[in-house]
Amino acid sequence: FLGKYGGVIAASGCSICYGVLVDLEYLRIIPSFSSFVSEGHRLTANYVFLRILIHIFSFYTIAALASFVVEREKQARVLLAERESAFKRLDRLHRSIIESVDAGILTIDLGGRIKSLNRGAEEITGLSFTRIENQGIEIFFPSLAEALRQDKEDGLTRRLEIPFLRRDSKTLTLGCAVSALREAGGEVIGKIIIFQ
Numbered sequence: 001f002l003g004k005y006g007g008v009i010a011a012s013g014c015s016i017c018y019g020v021l022v023d024l025e026y027l028r029i030i031p032s033f034s035s036f037v038s039e040g041h042r043l044t045a046n047y048v049f050l051r052i053l054i055h056i057f058s059f060y061t062i063a064a065l066a067s068f069v070v071e072r073e074k075q076a077r078v079l080l081a082e083r084e085s086a087f088k089r090l091d092r093l094h095r096s097i098i099e100s101v102d103a104g105i106l107t108i109d110l111g112g113r114i115k116s117l118n119r120g121a122e123e124i125t126g127l128s129f130t131r132i133e134n135q136g137i138e139i140f141f142p143s144l145a146e147a148l149r150q151d152k153e154d155g156l157t158r159r160l161e162i163p164f165l166r167r168d169s170k171t172l173t174l175g176c177a178v179s180a181l182r183e184a185g186g187e188v189i190g191k192i193i194i195f196q
Contacts, residue, residue, distance in 0.1 A: 004070055007065075008067070011063035014055075018056075098118045099120075103195065104123075104174075104196065105192065106121050106141075106192070107181055107192045108190050108191050112137045112148075116129070124196070126168060127167075141164065143162040147178075148178065161173055162174050178192075179192050179194075
């Protein structure tokens, strides 16, 4: 809680308290709990000094280790905050690029559920992403779903022309380019359809 100096402050407090207790024990102001004294031996100044010295060394060793851990944890927290900020900036950039494109961009997962639809796609189709998110592609794009079912070319870009009936009863012909959607490791996680 006190940062890298917190361990030193705690070690100093412990050292003072321990030194006072051992001195009081040596002066017989408080009873001794040492097994050395309980066996009938008297505390000597050298023994008391050695005990205090060993404990002070232990307290400061623990303080140094604690300070090291606190510093590493702070560095990790700062690095994590920087990475999160960079990720958010990159995410905003990607979103703005996708939303600025006039062509329609639609992504589906391996189960055929709609995962994204950009502004251009909403304008072309008249559909709202909030309405069709996670719905099956066959509900809103039946011709495209049928063409994708027949598509055996995994990972290759394929060009299609499909009819699309808008909600305002206007029929459009969509020129589509279908490609595999891959994650960073290269594994196919769905398909991306770009259309005009």
